[in-house]
Amino acid sequence: METTTATTTQASANSGIDYAIRMQGIVKRFPGVVANDGIDLLVRPGEIHALLGENGAGKSTLMNILFGLYTPDEGEIAVNGKPVDFSGPRDAVLAGLGMVHQHFMLIPRFTVTENIILGNEGSKSVLDRTAAAKRVREISESYGLLIDPDAKVDDLTVGLQQRVEILKALYHGSRILILDEPTALLTPQEIEDLYGILNRLKADGTTIVFITHKLKEVAAVSDKVTVIRRGKTVGERITSDTTGQELADLMVGRGVSLTVERTPATPGRTILSARNLTATPIHGHKPLTIEHLELRAGEILGVCGVEGNGQSELVEVLSGLRPITGGTLTINDTDVSTCDPNGFRAAGLSYIPEDRHHRGLILDFPLWENVLLGNAQEGPFVRSGIVRERTLQARTSQLMQDYDVRAPSPSTPARSLSGGNQQKLIIARELFRNPDVLLAIQPTRGLDVGAIEFVHKELVRVRDEGKAVMLLSYDLDEVMDLSDRIVVMSEYGITGEFNAGEVTRNHLGLLMGGRHSDDQAEA
Amino acid sequence: MTRLKLSSSTLINIGxxxxxxxxxxLLGAVVMRLSGADPWAAYKALWNGAFVGKRSIAETLIYSAPLILAGLGFALSMRAGLFNIGIEGQLIVGGFMAALVGAWDLGLPSVLYVPLALFAGAVGGAFWGFIPGYLKAKAGAHEVITTIMLNYLAMRLITYLVLRRDDILPVDPTFVATKKVVPEARLPLLMPPTRLHLGIVIAIAAAIILWYILFKTRFGFNVRAVGLSQGASAYGGINWGRTVVIAMIIAGALAGLAGAGESLGLHGRHWSAAPGYGFTAIAVGLVGRNHPIGVIFSGLLFGALNAGGPAMQSADVSKEIVQLIQGFIILAIAALEVVNRFPAIRSRFSRRSAASKAGA
Amino acid sequence: MLTSRLNRRQLVIAGGAAVAATPLLSRLSVSAQDSITVTMVTDTAGIGDQSFNDMANAGGLRAQDELGITFNVLESQTAADYVRNLTDAAESSDMSIGVGFLLTDALAEVAAQYPDGKFALIDSVVEADNVVNFLFREQEGAFLAGAIAALVSKTGQIGFVGGIRIPPVMRYEVGYVAGAKSVNPDIQIAIAYADDFENPDKGKELTLAQYNNGADVVHAAAGRTGVGAFDAALEKGEGFWVIAADKDQAHLGPDAQLAAVIKGIDTAVFDGIKSAQDGTFVGGIHNLGIADDGMGLGAIHASIGADVTDVIDAYSAAIAGGAIVPPVDDDTLAAFELVSPDAIPAVEATPAS
Structure with a gap:
């Protein structure tokens, strides 16, 4: 331990070590790409350190290197002052590291305890479940990670599953916790709870690396932030000394606008109208019931709510994917209640689905074939059942230019595009038909700041062109920033409707919680 | 724009x-060596048996024709997202139907009789493909189960008909087969005195047509979209059930043509003993990456193995070795597929190569 | 086409027994050679079928040992291989042997293409002057099998498991029934077909069902499917018998095999090769039965006493002598007059004893 004692600053809580994690000059090359190109990351013991960067900046590669999943081509790593050369995650765990992945590594049919002790069953061939459950309970109580050790993971909410992952790391003795995009799947309430947990862990001396691309989260929870862009460290700041604008500019590499500029809406005629709408339920869910919903020209209607309250059903009904069992649905005064998605499109609807990979695109298809998706009726692209490839390719090239879709050619497979470029392609495809109504479902999910800015501007532009826009998002801030009118979804119905500016965040939050508003008020 | 473009992914697939x-x-050579045979002599015999001389080449083409057609059927169903194990059943129903029509002696001239008998084969196969397609679309019945059942059903049904119903059908219980197809319904020979018949031309034409349908038409687009992503194709307004049913009908028709080619071209009757080509077709489709043009080449490969295989017996290698090599090919393809599909394994490979690069 | 039709008529005139070659057909000049090459082509069941492929192979191997010829085997994987393998055989050898009725079309095609080649066909007929065909009167051996089954059965119920009801198997069936009923007109005979020659599981299942319904002797004429009958008998244990078809299969269960109908395919193949070797080859049809040593009942279990075997011997002699003509199909079976053991015509038996 060769610490150059003397002047090293305040940090080092209990051990006198400068850095819990010291990664210097990390280089990792993949065929054709340099994912990490000389990254430095210095994390002091006991701090919450945000690692901020756009998608594809190299955050996950860096963390996979730290956790022993990849071997770096160049660079040095030290944990708690000791140089390390992990050959796998097991070494990393032994060195006191714990990682909570974006997609949880849990076995749904096992209980919480069983999942936690997995991989650390002890030497005895018979599991001492009772003892293990007791330890799990102890740890969970000491950090306020309240959870039933005997519950099946299957039955837990996403937020609680994440707790299991954190508990698992702690149970395995981790004092350094790496969280990869931990808020991606959480509701606003669960995010608040997570912040509380992280602060308690910090108070207990746990070091936390928090990977994110969301500025708000950096400000909310971190002490320090390292920004990386295109595989390089571009800055390290103390969170309290910086601004969101500075971080955004660092992350994107240019000046970006964080606020959506828009003029007040001038709503026109009703374009989409739903009355007493009911639909066949998804297996095991409640049936959707919408008494009244209208989309008007020239306005953005925001739909907020906690995920799983009927949003998927609503979107499927409004796009023709789910059969309607009762009520009326009209687009441009055309009754579409018995139409398939093609009928909805013909009536003037466009739809940006929430799941780019499984709905919006066919990843193995080239871009031009993705443009054909939903546009394959007889017309400019298809004559007598034959696809007019040249017309389609030319149109795709044009759209790529117009919407700044960065890809080598229209024949590039959609899979190889970044999330932002994929989303731009979908938006381009949905807008070139010049629809009257646009459903935008979580249109910025998983996108980085630059792409979010583009999508938001585009939604406002479409509105200003006099189209009706419905924005459904689980990010309450996004809904509040963009919408002219807001409806709240809860328990498979619409439980409130407000004009923008006439409702507070708190009030919306309460309505979103539905019956559980009392609990939420306490929390 | 109807020329074939070789994208990088195509090249990777070919590689x-x-x-x-x-x-x-190589694995086959190891096995032969272990069993005391001379792999070099065996492969030489295989090569000679498949490619040297007019008759060998004709034989390779003869064996390839049904494999290509059946392989196309499998490939098309795979493109639509269905693992169609029922090619065998579709093939034998097609072969049986074609032979029945051909053996009935309808007194037609060749120009009418041959297309009619081929059509009967295609219809028979198409019907046998329609059943699992329809059950999948309407009731969600898994095609693997239904097609296996239909394979058995086809075999039993045809055995019953050829053994017991010679009262109404032109069948010959003595041979457990249909009666001989009349000369007017036989596929014309291309290269006498070899028995090479029109089947290979039909197979290659079918591959080119299928390529066009798959990659140049809306229906083909729908099939591929449905096979790759049910969510996205529903979003795109593509009727999944209809697409699946039509794809299975065409796949069955292709398999039926394969059987018809055997009945009308090669054997001149339909034997109730199943040739097993329907199962080889699965391998043909997989090795050809379910691409019609790829299927031509993998069909030729498996055809050559089948045609040259018997010749290996002269090098003291049993006929089973050829099947073993075919099995190895399938295993190797499957293993490569696994490496390609699962990023965790691939990263392990690249990790190792990166590590070795770092070490060097 | 015309000639082959003509040939058939002449063959029919010549009658079914013994060598039926007419002078017209035997104009082939055969030069005797020291050592010839013979290639046998199997059907898809191949070597190991416990039936005609194995027996033909045995005959070929015997010819290799005793006559010094070169004997090769080409096994076929699919029906498409028949023509190819027979062509290869015709190209590379002096005589080509096709084993099994499945090769009929293929052998006809190849024999026409190689008029100077010599061909032999087992269990089927191709009418051409360069093809010698070997058929067997299965009904004669099966008659003896039926007789011994009826004599040994304690329950008065016996069974028959067939492969596919093609003519040779049908002849087994009707011969068996005629033999059994001759011994015991009241005997109950269960008859089942697997519709498959290569499915031992099915054979076992059908045999077990017959045992469980009261049969204690089952005759299996089903190729490899018949192997399952032995499994069934071994599972049931003592008192349950199998009568094998085509060849002695005692190795499958020495104490389960009551007897075996022996079909002289090996001898036929040997004789065919010998004729080619010594230059006496002529095309035509050989229809072999007990009198030609082409059929018989053998491998009778040691526990069976002379009271039974004497009766069998008497029947055998009567058939060989032509005093009993077992039926060959359903019609002849219906018309067949039962011959009880007490009434076996002794005239034909006397010269032998």
Whole structure:
């Protein structure tokens, strides 16, 4: 331990070590790409350190290197002052590291305890479940990670599953916790709870690396932030000394606008109208019931709510994917209640689905074939059942230019595009038909700041062109920033409707919680 | 724009198939060596049996024709997202139907009789493909189960008909087969005195037509979209059930044509003993990466193995070795597929190569 | 086409027994050679079928040992291989042998293409002057099998498991029934077909069902499917018998095999090769039965006493002598007059004893 004692600053809580994690000059090359190109990351013991960067900046590669999943081509790593050369995650765990992945590594049919002790069953061939459950309970109580050790993971909410992952790391003795995009799947309430947990862990001396691309989260929870862009460290700041604008500019590499500029809406005629709408339920869910919903020209209607309250059903009904069992649905005064998605499109609807990979695109298809998706009726692209490839390719090239879709050619497979470029392609495809109504479902999910800015501007532009826009998002801030009118979804119905500016965040939050508003008020 | 473009992924696929075949041949050599045979002599016999001389080449083409057609059927169903194990059943129903029509002696001239008998084969196969397609679309019945059942059903049904219903059908219980197809319904020979018949031309034409349908038409687009992503194709307004049913009908028709070619071209009757081509077709489709043009080449490869295989017996290698090599090819393809599909394994490979690079 | 039709008529005139070659057909000049090459082509069941492929192979191997010829085997994987393998055989050898009725079309095609080649066909007929065909009167051996089954059965119920009801198997069936009923007109005979020659599981299942319904002797004429009958008998244990078809299969269960109908395919193949070797080859049809040593009942279990075997011997002699003509199909079976053991015509038996 060769610490150059003397002047090293305040940090080092209990051990006198400068850095819990010291990664210097990390280089990792993949065929054709340099994912990490000389990254430095210095994390002091006991701090919450945000690692901020756009998608594809190299955050996950860096963390996979730290956790022993990849071997770096160049660079040095030290944990708690000791140089390390992990050959796998097991070494990393032994060195006191714990990682909570974006997609949880849990076995749904096992209980919480069983999942936690997995991989650390002890030497005895018979599991001492009772003892293990007791330890799990102890740890969970000491950090306020309240959870039933005997519950099946299957039955837990996403937020609680994440707790299991954190508990698992702690149970395995981790004092350094790496969280990869931990808020991606959480509701606003669960995010608040997570912040509380992280602060308690910090108070207990746990070091936390928090990977994110969301500025708000950096400000909310971190002490320090390292920004990386295109595989390089571009800055390290103390969170309290910086601004969101500075971080955004660092992350994107240019000046970006964080606020959506828009003029007040001038709503026109009703374009989409739903009355007493009911639909066949998804297996095991409640049936959707919408008494009244209208989309008007020239306005953005925001739909907020906690995920799983009927949003998927609503979107499927409004796009023709789910059969309607009762009520009326009209687009441009055309009754579409018995139409398939093609009928909805013909009536003037466009739809940006929430799941780019499984709905919006066919990843193995080239871009031009993705443009054909939903546009394959007889017309400019298809004559007598034959696809007019040249017309389609030319149109795709044009759209790529117009919407700044960065890809080598229209024949590039959609899979190889970044999330932002994929989303731009979908938006381009949905807008070139010049629809009257646009459903935008979580249109910025998983996108980085630059792409979010583009999508938001585009939604406002479409509105200003006099189209009706419905924005459904689980990010309450996004809904509040963009919408002219807001409806709240809860328990498979619409439980409130407000004009923008006439409702507070708190009030919306309460309505979103539905019956559980009392609990939420306490929390 | 109807020229074939070779994208990088196509090249990777071709490379993968070639590697798989090479690995399989090497494994086959090891097995032969272990069993005391001379692999070099055996492969030489295989090569001679498949490619040297007019008759060998004709034989390779003869064996390839049904494999290509059946392989196309499998490939098309795979493109639509269905693992159609029922090619065998579709093939024998097609072969049986074609032979029945051909043996009935309808007194037609060749120009009418041959197309009619081929059509009967295609219809028979198409019907046998329609059933699992319809059950899948309407009731969600898994095609693997239904097609296996239909294979058995086809075999039993045809055995019953040829053994017991010679009262109404032109069948010959003595041979457990249909009666001989009349000369007017036989596929014309291309290269006498070899028995090479029109089947190979039909197979290659079918491959080119299928390529066009798959990659140049809306229906083909729908099939591929449905096979790759049910969510996205529903979003795109593509009727999944209809697409699946039509794809299965065409797949069955292709398999039926394969059987018809055997009945009308090669054997001149339909034997109730199943040739097993329907199962080889699965391998043909997989090695050809379910691409019609790829299927031509993998069909020729398996055809050559089948045609040259018997010749290996002269090098004291049993007929089972050829089947073993075919099995190795399938295993190698599957192994490569696993490496390609699962990023965790691939990263392990690249990790190792990165590590070795770092070490060097 | 015309000639082959003509040939058939002449063959029919010549009658079914013994060598039926007419002078017209035997104009082939055969030069005797020291050592010839013979290639046998199997059907898809191949070597190991416990039936005609194995027996033909045995005959070929015997010819290789005793006559010094070169004997090769080409096994076929699919029906498409028949023509190819027979062509290869015709190209590379002096005589080509096709084993099994499945090769009929293929052998006809190849024999026409190689008029100077010599061909032999087992269990089927191709009418051409360069093809010698070997058929067997299965009904004669099966008659003896039926007789011994009826004599040994304690329950008065016996069974028959067939492969596919093609003519040779049908002849087994009707011969068996005629033999059994001759011994015991009241005997109950269960008859089942697997519709498959290569499915031992099915054979076992059908045999077990017959045992469980009261049969204690089952005759299996089903190729490899018949192997399952032995499994069934071994599972049931003592008192349950199998009568094998085509060849002695005692190795499958020495104490389960009551007897075996022996079909002289090996001898036929040997004789065919010998004729080619010594230059006496002529095309035509050989229809072999007990009198030609082409059929018989053998491998009778040691526990069976002379009271039974004497009866069998008497029947055998009567058939060989032509005093009993077992039926060959359903019609002849219906018309067949039962011959009880007490009434076996002794005239034909006397010269032998």
């Amino acid at each position: 993968g198939s070639i590697i798989a075949v090479t690995i399989a041949l």
